[in-house]
Amino acid sequence: MSATPVDSLASALSALDVPCERTTPGEFEETLAEHCRGSAVGVPLEGVDAALSGTDVTVDPTPAELDAATTGVTQASFAVADYGSVVIPTTETGTELVSLFVDRHVAVLDEADVLPGMEAAFDRFGEELRAEAGSGIVATGPSATADMGELVRGAHGPSEVRVIVLEGDDE
Amino acid sequence: MSKADRLREVMAAEGEAVNENTQGFNAGRYESVARLEDYEELKEEARSIKEDAIERLPELIDELRESVEANGGTLYVADDAEDANDYVRSVVDDRDAERVVKSKSMTSEEIDVNEALARDGVDVVETDLGEWVLQVADEAPSHIVAPAIHKSREDIARLFTERFDPDEPLETAEELTAFAREHLGERIEDAEVGMTGANFVTADTGTMALVTSEGNARKSVAATDTQIAVAGVEKVIPSVEDLRPFVELIGRSGTGQDITSYVSLLTPPVGTPTIDFDDDETPISTFDGDRDFHLVLIDNGRLAMREDEDLRETLYCIRCSACSNSCANFQQVGGHAFGGETYSGGIATGWETGIEGLDTAAEFNDLCTGCTRCVDACPVGIDIPWINTVVRDRINHGGEDWEFDFLVDGLTPDEETGSPSLQKRFFGNFETVAKAGSALAPLSNWLADASVSRAAMQRVLGIDARRDLPEFRRETLVDWFADRDVAIEEPRRRVVLYPDLYTNHVQVERGKAAVRVLEALGVDVVVPPAPSSGRAPLSQGMVSTARDHAERVSAALEPYVEAGRDVVVVEPSDHALFEREYERLLDEASFERLASNAYEVMEFVYGLLDNGAPADALAGGDGEEIAYHSHCQQRTLGLEPHTVAVLEELGYDVLTSDVECCGMAGSFGYKEEYYDVSVAVGDELREQFTDDAARDRTVVASGTSCLDQLDDLLERPTMHPIQLLAE
Secondary structure (H helix, E strand, O other): OOOOHHHHHHHHHHHOOOOEEEEOHHHHHHHHHHHOOOOEEEOOOOOOOOOOOOOOOEEOOOHHHHHHOOEEEEEOOEEEHHHOEEEEEOOOOOHHHHHHOOOEEEEEEEHHHEEOOHHHHHHHHHHHHHHHOOOEEEEEOOOEEOOOOOOEEOOOOOOEEEEEEEOOOOO | OOHHHHHHHHHHHHHHHHHHHHHHHHHHHHHHHHOOOOHHHHHHHHHHHHHHHHHOHHHHHHHHHHHHHHHOOEEEEEOOHHHHHHHHHHHHHHOOOOEEEEOOOHHHHHHOHHHHHHHOOOEEEEOOHHHHHHHHHOOOOOOOOOOOOOOOHHHHHHHHHHHHOOOOOOOOHHHHHHHHHHHHHHHHHHOOEEEEOOOEEEOOOOEEEEEEOOOHHHHHHHOOOEEEEEEEHHHEEOOHHHHHHHHHHHHHHHOOOOOOOEEEEEOOOOOOOOOOOOOOOOOHHHOOOOOEEEEEEEOOOHHHHHOOOOOHHHHHOOOOOHHHHOOHHHHHHOOOOOEOOOOEOOOHHHHHHHHOOHHHHHOOHHHOOOOOHHHHHOOOOOOHHHHHHHHHHHHHHHOOOOOOHHHHHHHOOOOOOOOOOHHHHHHHOHHHHHHHHHHHOOHHHHHHHOHHHHHHHHHHHOEOOOOOOOOOOOOOHHHHHHOOOOOOOOOOEEEEEEOOHHHHHOOHHHHHHHHHHHHHOOEEEEOOOOOOOOHHHHHOOOHHHHHHHHHHHHHHHHHHHHOOOEEEEOOHHHHHHHHHHHHHHOOHHHHHHHHHHEEEHHHHHHHHHHOOOOHHHOOOOOOOEEEEEOOHHHHHOOOHHHHHHHHHHOOOEEEEOOOOOOOOOHHHHHEOOOHHHHHHHHHHHHHHHHOOOOOOOEEEEOOHHHHHHHHHHOOOOEEOHHHHHHO
């Protein structure tokens, strides 16, 4: 049996100490709850068979709520399996803010959006950026710095990252 | 303060932190690139993208301008630092900004934009933690990727305590980071303008790539409504897809990370809402995303570098710092010594020459010994030692007339029309010295060793009196060979052994060993007189003298090659010259003929054994434990494994050194201004070869300089590996 892109992603994330949870739409709310810490804020999920509306996550928070939150839940546009990277889009709903100004970032992703490597990722970026002048952050693990004498996780951005992959219910 | 004193001072204050950090990065680079299946292909791809982009730069800038304007931003191409700063100041002024938060960018260091804005009363805050530490300490970066690499955790803790008098004492890296994040977070949220650099900008979409780990660049862009990006014009590449090899290479090459935490691909102005961080009523999505974006591309000498055949490749540089981290001298002294006004490390010579001028480059250019360890490390394949050599040549000829010219011309005839220093001329014309030395040996050795002459040599030539000088042999290798009469029946191969300067005049034993080993393996050998290779003058930046040597060597060896002989070279630095630098010194056909027929001696022995020559004709190791130090240029050419394989096949138990370099690199360790750096570099080799695993092993090394250095560092005899085979 050969490894699927989701298997590769999970393995790359594991090397980064980032838990990767596979779940189904039916189990999503329960799975998400396990990965939220403190007060959680989020942006609406789009184009996937899951939503934040039934969870404890405050969707579309005020800036003050964002400031006070520990966890931020956003959707990733896609993932790069080899590197354990998730691509965070910049949206008018504030995905960039919610993924960055918190201590724990939870990225939600459809299994169909797990690409094998950078070549596929940049083919997709090329098409998308030429079509609509968009932006995206290739985010790999938590923010980090070695500038203070040794490696510290959580510099300006999150110190923890969680990835939830939505897989189909039973095949 | 003399240069030697200044280097000693920097090494004492910063050497330990720089050494630990650069070596960590360098080790990480080896591990990370080894995980790439297509590393060499990626490097080639990256290089060809940069070659093409620099070639087409004016048209790409035009295309980029259209893309940026179509996105709603502004592109400004600034001629120089003042022009760029005036533009940035006008944007900040139009925004009525009181504070600019800035993420790390070398180009903004280059133009001193912080000072320009501060004069207008604008508060400029560096948000990269390393840059901020330096801003607080009022110091310059010492490394292009990790600017505060020279500071230890304790240094930073002391600095913060002094400046901020924190309520709780700050000690651990976590505490220091948390303090900085808190302090800077407030300033970022209050700022009006975010300034960033750009690692790459794509002409097709106007997308900029920012390679970071902390998240400060993301925050600086997201939290402000006006973004100014400053970057050199050379950062433009054609398309989004072209980013891929760089994204895969840049972190690995620099700090040994497979990828940094964040690679931001921003096509500004970005769509993120601009929020008021204190608002506790309005949902984020209700804020609008009105943003202003200005891309400032800076020429500042770059377009002239593009026209300069020798400096042009500098523009391919992606600022990864691999050349700094892999440089044995940089590992000891860091960028405050090995660097100019902005850039540091091997590639800094190119940047500083193009942007600031020869004077700035001259201050540190000699710290490049031409060892080539950075050549394989550079992800875009820039021949950094060559840039250092040609700039050294320009410095040689740009100085004032040398007052001892009459003396030098008498002692050392050469092809140089300008005026390299007397010290450089002495080392550059070492062939003349060696010929005289052999002719007058042993008197010459006795004289050279006398304390009066050593003091004079230090005073006039800057040769450090602490360093042992080579001992010239009365009978050269060529003389010895001429008196022999050995006939090989039905030779397996026919070779011409190149009698390099040291093998011929100083290390004659290794030359004799090479002849005996080759003959034992059924090879017909000739050792004709030949000019020295030109390595010595090239190291001193005397390019036209080196070219003259190259032409004469080519003329001397060519008849033998035409007669079907292979060229066997004992000295790795000369072999590297034939394979690498001669391409720039000879016409193409002559270079090809020599390079494609030349072999390093142990490489040649490897080939003979591999093709059925009898190994039992050579002295076997019978399990003898040896410690082997390869040679920097030999390693760059991938030739270390041949020596190791031959020694192991012959039954030796081989332990190889894993340090980058011996620290000698030709004349470098003899010069009084660099003697201490050379010894500091060599100390790592000494440590490895005197630890428990190596203490009792026989020491062998391939290069003349390595052997010189090891002789000084160790209390046991050394030899070339070919000598083991002939024993």
